Amino acid sequence: MQQAPRSLQDVAQQYRWFQQMRAEQPVWRDDASECWHVFTYADVQRVLTDHTGFSSSFRRRIRIRPALSAPTLIEMDPPQHGQYRGLIAPAFTPRALSRLSARIAAIVQELLDRVRSTGRMEVIGDLAYPLPSTVIAEMLGVPAEDRPMFKRWADALFSSQVSDAELLHSEEPEGVRQIEPVMQEMTDYFAQKLDERRRQPRADLLSDLLAAEVDGEHLSQEALTSFCFLLLLAGHVTTTNLIGNAILCFDEHPEAMDQLREQPELMPGAIEEVLRYNSIVWRIGRISTTESTFEGVRIPADAVVFAWVASANRDGAQFPDPERFDITRSPNRHLAFGHGIHFCVGAPLARLEASIALPMMLEQLPQLRRVPDAPVELLPSRILSGVKRLPIMFAPAQTSRRTA
DSSP, rough: OSSSSSSSHHHHHHHHHHHHHHHHSSEEEEETTTTTEEEEHHHHHHHHHOOOEOOOOOGOOOSOOOOOSSSOOOOOOOHHHHHHHHHHHHGSSSSHHGHHHHHHHHHHHHHHTTTTTEEEEEEEEEIIIIHHHHHHHHHHHOOOOGGGHHHHHHHHHHHHHOHHHHHHSSSSSSSHHHHHHHHHHHHHHHHHHHHHHHSOOOOSSSHHHHHHETTTTEEEEHHHHHHHHHHHHHEEEEEHHHHHHHHHHHHHOHHHHHHHHGGGGGHHHHHHHHHHHHHSOOOOOEEEESSSSTTEEETTTTEEEEEEEHHTTOTTSSSSSSSOOOTTOOOOOTTOOOOOOGOTTTTHHHHHHHHHHHHHHHHHHHTOEOOOOOOEEEEEOOSSSHHHHHHEEOOOOOOOOOOO
């Protein structure tokens, strides 16, 4: 099963497929696409960690013309990866992000105040998307009021359906042609914003990137555009999926939601369990640079290898009773944010935003639950796991609440 899940039943079926593959074919070659797949925690961790044996540079393997002329950070191998990651990593450390806590709480409160009296909310559109997209827009220095445009870009890019076989063997799949206008619009948008910063620098990431140097040279326009593309999209999609998946988990396990209301100090552990149990990433792709052996199976050099993160996070060899949602689970060494040098640079921001937003939602939206019979619309993606729409209901507030 490799197609994007379309319903919560499909998600459950996907996890049953993972369980079957871990037991019967932990290393599997898909003859249709000629891609290899690994499913156990140990094998997924090995692929993600061994950056010399498994390259992140997909451009060396695919036939289609890349949407961006310069690679993004997630496509780079050392030493280039370390040089470019070092340009933005300081802005995403927990210490650097701590100054954003009050601003994040204020945004969450403003968004909750819009719905508290109604007793209804669409989690993604009303909070899980506008919160992180506003924060990353302010960090970059682009107008937060452009959020609808950012969402249209993200929806187009992450909804594009290109099969593994098309990715490797077709020069221009229909799914790629469909996103070309979006990519051009993004390129033009950031070109304008970067020109504005060249004329008038500010205290934001765009200005920092313009001033940055690698090997004594400023970044090219193409490299700057790739950075902006990655920061804007990755900077909000991760948190959006985390908050949406958390509400799904809490609704499915109301005893956990009750416990979190009584013991909000358990929320950090609950967030880690959401990341494990309902992984925000299905899989991560790499290119093998040498022949390697997994579970007695030889994977040749120059092969596409997909490491199924969501499967690894339910592997009983690593997690006792893996099908149980346990907000007190410890240790919880999930791989939801990747592993090794490509560990998600935005993970601290996603954790911070979720750790502020989720307790405020549980406190201010009593009797929170999914709207009965309302379908949950999932992201049509084989890479990311999340929801596009999640209607909930709760007891409406009778009085106003002071803004944070």
